[in-house]
Amino acid sequence: MNRIDKKFRELKTWRRKAFIAFLTAGYPSLPLTEKLVLELERSGADIIELGVPFSDPVADGPVIQKSSFEALKKGVTLKKILRLVKKLRKKTEIPLAAMSYFNPILRYGTSLFIEEAVAAGLDGVIIPDLPPDEEKVFLSEANKNGLATIQFIAPTTSRLRASFIAGRARGFIYFVSLTGVTGVRRDLPIALKSQVIAVRKVCGRLPVCAGFGVSTRRHVRFVSSFSDGVIVGSAIVKKISEHLKKKDLVSRVGRFVRDLKGSL
Amino acid sequence: MIPDKHGHFGIYGGKYIPETLMAALEELEKTYLKASKDKAYLTELSIYLKEYAGRPTPLYFAKNLSRLIGQGRIYLKREDLLHTGAHKINNTLGQALLAVRMKKKRIVAETGAGQHGVATATVCALLGFDCHVYMGAIDMQRQALNVYRMKLLGAEVVPVTSGSQTLKDAMSEALRDWVTNVRTTNYILGSVAGPHPYPMMVRNFQLVIGKEAKRQILKAERRLPDYLVACVGGGSNAMGLFYPFFADKKVKFIGVEAAGHGLNTAEHSATLVRGDTGVLHGSKSKVLQDKDGQIKIAHSIAAGLDYPGVGPEHAYYQDIGRASYVAVTDQEAIDGFKMLSLAEGIIPAMESSHAIAYLKKMTGILKKNSVVIVCLSGRGDKDASAIKDLESR
Numbered sequence: 001m002n003r004i005d006k007k008f009r010e011l012k013t014w015r016r017k018a019f020i021a022f023l024t025a026g027y028p029s030l031p032l033t034e035k036l037v038l039e040l041e042r043s044g045a046d047i048i049e050l051g052v053p054f055s056d057p058v059a060d061g062p063v064i065q066k067s068s069f070e071a072l073k074k075g076v077t078l079k080k081i082l083r084l085v086k087k088l089r090k091k092t093e094i095p096l097a098a099m100s101y102f103n104p105i106l107r108y109g110t111s112l113f114i115e116e117a118v119a120a121g122l123d124g125v126i127i128p129d130l131p132p133d134e135e136k137v138f139l140s141e142a143n144k145n146g147l148a149t150i151q152f153i154a155p156t157t158s159r160l161r162a163s164f165i166a167g168r169a170r171g172f173i174y175f176v177s178l179t180g181v182t183g184v185r186r187d188l189p190i191a192l193k194s195q196v197i198a199v200r201k202v203c204g205r206l207p208v209c210a211g212f213g214v215s216t217r218r219h220v221r222f223v224s225s226f227s228d229g230v231i232v233g234s235a236i237v238k239k240i241s242e243h244l245k246k247k248d249l250v251s252r253v254g255r256f257v258r259d260l261k262g263s264l
Numbered sequence: 265m266i267p268d269k270h271g272h273f274g275i276y277g278g279k280y281i282p283e284t285l286m287a288a289l290e291e292l293e294k295t296y297l298k299a300s301k302d303k304a305y306l307t308e309l310s311i312y313l314k315e316y317a318g319r320p321t322p323l324y325f326a327k328n329l330s331r332l333i334g335q336g337r338i339y340l341k342r343e344d345l346l347h348t349g350a351h352k353i354n355n356t357l358g359q360a361l362l363a364v365r366m367k368k369k370r371i372v373a374e375t376g377a378g379q380h381g382v383a384t385a386t387v388c389a390l391l392g393f394d395c396h397v398y399m400g401a402i403d404m405q406r407q408a409l410n411v412y413r414m415k416l417l418g419a420e421v422v423p424v425t426s427g428s429q430t431l432k433d434a435m436s437e438a439l440r441d442w443v444t445n446v447r448t449t450n451y452i453l454g455s456v457a458g459p460h461p462y463p464m465m466v467r468n469f470q471l472v473i474g475k476e477a478k479r480q481i482l483k484a485e486r487r488l489p490d491y492l493v494a495c496v497g498g499g500s501n502a503m504g505l506f507y508p509f510f511a512d513k514k515v516k517f518i519g520v521e522a523a524g525h526g527l528n529t530a531e532h533s534a535t536l537v538r539g540d541t542g543v544l545h546g547s548k549s550k551v552l553q554d555k556d557g558q559i560k561i562a563h564s565i566a567a568g569l570d571y572p573g574v575g576p577e578h579a580y581y582q583d584i585g586r587a588s589y590v591a592v593t594d595q596e597a598i599d600g601f602k603m604l605s606l607a608e609g610i611i612p613a614m615e616s617s618h619a620i621a622y623l624k625k626m627t628g629i630l631k632k633n634s635v636v637i638v639c640l641s642g643r644g645d646k647d648a649s650a651i652k653d654l655e656s657r
Binding site for chain 1: 270279281282284286288436439443444445446540541542543545546553555557
């Protein structure tokens, strides 16, 4: 069984919600990303998303854009990130999903990517510019080989389309909590609750987690009250960027995540 | 039917776009398909094209230029004579009238040379839209005149300082704006690029160029041309000229890309000549990229060609051998710019100067009776000061 599915089953037994943490892989460096993953696991993260840096991240706001450019400057590639996953697999069984724009995967070779990602121990992929309407061969081949293709549903997605997407998604549904790009926000839309509840109805047993803009402990508590989990990205990456030079960067980020997660 | 109903041109095209935008693209496509069969819409558009934009544009027989090239009879399709100075207005009028039907009040657009930005700002002033144009900070410097024109027309020009600070990043930023304000905003995309339905829709708004040219050349020469030549950045003026001749297999299509400092350097924008299959800004096409799939920064002296992607239909034409794509350098384009100015008293845009420059390389293949149509996609006033600065350096 895929580690993501296993994790959600486990969480369900304990009636808990998933805390999913995003890190830009290679920011500030690949060795530090490795340490951060392990630290976030200790701090209570249930699933880790590893952001694959891309030159033109259209779905991302300034925080993740900047971290991606920094990582690219250091020569981080998809290949190196898969190597990091392999290394991490010797130390942890935490579910790992890669969040990548499609072009780096296409360039890698879609079949080769699936093969090497699965061999390395990656559990899922999240591709913000690849809706389930495109690249059906790649998506079904990934799923067949145990690489879960996590799909997005947005506040603008119709009910009909939501059930189409749910039928093609694996792992969980990434509900986009606001119309916009990733980033730290003060407030989340009030309509989020009713939107997620409606989406959960069409998703059956597939868990629905919400992300984009989730930035504070209050947000985490609010979102988890009606979803199967929360995804926090920019807030964590921002924390990293604020403490780049500090020796105790890793433990500071760990504390931040522990605090965000609270009693989740 | 090209594209198919999902917007695929062979393996290219499609909708590679965040889910948040899917509903807006569907709405746009539905509105467009309905409007394209609606007499009221078509009449309104054709009146604006005629009385506001200045269509039809002449097909001018360039006698002096033909003599200079030495072979063939060269005609210029004078899109430079349109209101706002380039072919871009054919498309922005069509899209803005769709926005009226969708009851969107706010418009976003990207621009490179500023021609699409000016054409968008113009129709927004005309039809009363709130207009926001994203433009790379570097492009704002090299096209300062167009920045001022957009502001005069009431648009907000938003400088983009990320990445290469040119068209690629302006487009990313415009998409981010659209994702954020999708409920109130319509995105007027300037080329035959981006996600479906844009490549198809923009082509259809631009094919008026080729339709007129076909009628005009049949009248002037009593036969179809041998060659169609147009510059290709995203590729909208070229596609507009080519498409109506698609079934006329004897008419050869030549798309001229920007070789910048040279195809053997890293500084060019020759996406079809040198690129590989990739996904950028919503569609699969040819892209300039490195071995890891990161998009390269393009270079061209012509801001409107300075883009590492290209419309998917061009990639398809290249694959099936319907069109050939070539490239000329910055220097060759400057020579073309001067050549046309001196020979015909027509100052071409730097973008269009690439198509003009390629004529010099056609002397070997042209015969005395060859008929060539070059799309003069825009006028060069906007470039004059930049070229002057370059000369005095």
